[in-house]
Amino acid sequence: MGGLNLLRLTVVLCSVTLSASAWSVNNFLLTGPKAYLTYTTSVALGAQNGIEECKFQFAWERWNCPENALQLSAHRLRSATRETSFLHAISSAGVMYTITKNCSMGDFENCGCDESKKGKTGGHGWIWGGCSDNVEFGERISKLFVDSLEKGRDARALMNLHNNRAGRLAVRATRQRTCKCHGISGSCSIQTCWLQLADFRELGDYLKTKYDRALKIEIDKQWLKAGNSAEGHWAPTKAFLPSAEAELVFLEDSPDYCTRNSSLGILGTGGRECVQGSRHTLQRGQGSCGRLCTECGLQVEETMAEAVSSCNCKFHWCCTVKCEKCRHVVNRYNCVHPRRA
Numbered sequence: 647m648g649g650l651n652l653l654r655l656t657v658v659l660c661s662v663t664l665s666a667s668a669w670s671v672n673n674f675l676l677t678g679p680k681a682y683l684t685y686t687t688s689v690a691l692g693a694q695n696g697i698e699e700c701k702f703q704f705a706w707e708r709w710n711c712p713e714n715a716l717q718l719s720a721h722r723l724r725s726a727t728r729e730t731s732f733l734h735a736i737s738s739a740g741v742m743y744t745i746t747k748n749c750s751m752g753d754f755e756n757c758g759c760d761e762s763k764k765g766k767t768g769g770h771g772w773i774w775g776g777c778s779d780n781v782e783f784g785e786r787i788s789k790l791f792v793d794s795l796e797k798g799r800d801a802r803a804l805m806n807l808h809n810n811r812a813g814r815l816a817v818r819a820t821r822q823r824t825c826k827c828h829g830i831s832g833s834c835s836i837q838t839c840w841l842q843l844a845d846f847r848e849l850g851d852y853l854k855t856k857y858d859r860a861l862k863i864e865i866d867k868q869w870l871k872a873g874n875s876a877e878g879h880w881a882p883t884k885a886f887l888p889s890a891e892a893e894l895v896f897l898e899d900s901p902d903y904c905t906r907n908s909s910l911g912i913l914g915t916g917g918r919e920c921v922q923g924s925r926h927t928l929q930r931g932q933g934s935c936g937r938l939c940t941e942c943g944l945q946v947e948e949t950m951a952e953a954v955s956s957c958n959c960k961f962h963w964c965c966t967v968k969c970e971k972c973r974h975v976v977n978r979y980n981c982v983h984p985r986r987a
């Protein structure tokens with residue numbers, strides 16, 4: 647069954663060449679089939695949620711999901727890196743997520759909760775009930791809009807389609823069973839349960855883990871160069887294994903993202919704020935000064951900044967709380983270029 651998924655993916659490809667895997671939200675609106683105009687606003691919202699989650703997940707990484715990563719058409723930024731794989735997965739998942747939620751909320755006339763199993767026994771002491779999120783519908787709309795951006799028949803397009811799908815599978819995989827108790831005075835002798843989408847943050851965490859262990863597919867380098875997107879001319883040495891359908895895949899190694907290179911759309915880490923590592927404070931981005939500055943040959947600059955917060959709060963009978971404003975000094979850290987001696 648090796649290579650099976652690649653073949654299956656080619657089926658959904660459209661025509662022409664991959665002019666640019668354009669990732670601006672507007673493209674969803676322009677390429678969506680006309681009959682589906684009803685969904686365009688929600689599709690755009692979903693894609694936007696995906697991008698925002700990307701920014702959150704990568705806030706303290708060298709590549710921090712910059713805006714320009716999404717507007718590729720101007721530059722020929724057709725990268726096929728691990729980062730590209732995440733962008734595709736999270737956008738596709740975001741669209742599916744939003745549309746699915748819309749269905750459960752009754753926002754669209756032609757979809758609602760998934761009630762296919764309603765009333766059936768699910769397991770010991772519980773039956774299906776409530777409103778299970780209708781992932782099939784969201785999946786279909788996401789596939790229709792997001793996958794239609796891939797016009798090419800080259801390795802890059804296949805990679806994008808694979809990762810779009812992996813994103814949608816992640817929406818399914820992170821669903822949770824939620825239950826409600828019934829029975830005499832809430833004795834919980836019987837429960838009704840439904841499948842509900844996880845928080846979008848959880849989905850972001852899940853895909854970030856997939857990103858960390860994304861698989862590199864070895865292909866002949868020449869098929870990645872511009873102008874070599876002719877169909878049927880690429881030959882993967884390692885097929886997308888069916889067992890890897892839920893994994894993120896990429897074709898090219900990432901640059902180190904340290905140094906600014908505007909022709910590649912890389913911003914570099916100069917000027918970025920970072921968080922010093924400390925054993926006592928566990929916070930997101932901890933230790934990022936090493937990753938963003940030192941390891942990129944930059945220095946860490948510490949600056950003092952004044953912060954104001956509420957303090958010495960007193961409770962006054964009844965019922966107000968009065969606080970003073972306290973000023974204190976906080977340290978900020980940024981990456982700076984070393985001064986020449």
Ligand SMILES: *[C@@H]1O[C@H](CO)[C@@H](O)[C@H](O)[C@H]1NC(C)=O
Nearest residue numbers: 687688691744747748753754
């Ligand atoms: C879909 O849901 C989003 C919030 O998740 C909401 O802003 C949007 O208006 C909804 N779409 C429709 C068509 O109601």
Ligand SMILES: *[C@@H]1O[C@H](CO)[C@@H](O)[C@H](O)[C@H]1NC(C)=O
Nearest residue numbers: 901905906907908909910911
């Ligand atoms: C930017 O990247 C291109 C392609 O790798 C390279 O040829 C060029 O020298 C780089 N420019 C800078 C300023 O590093």
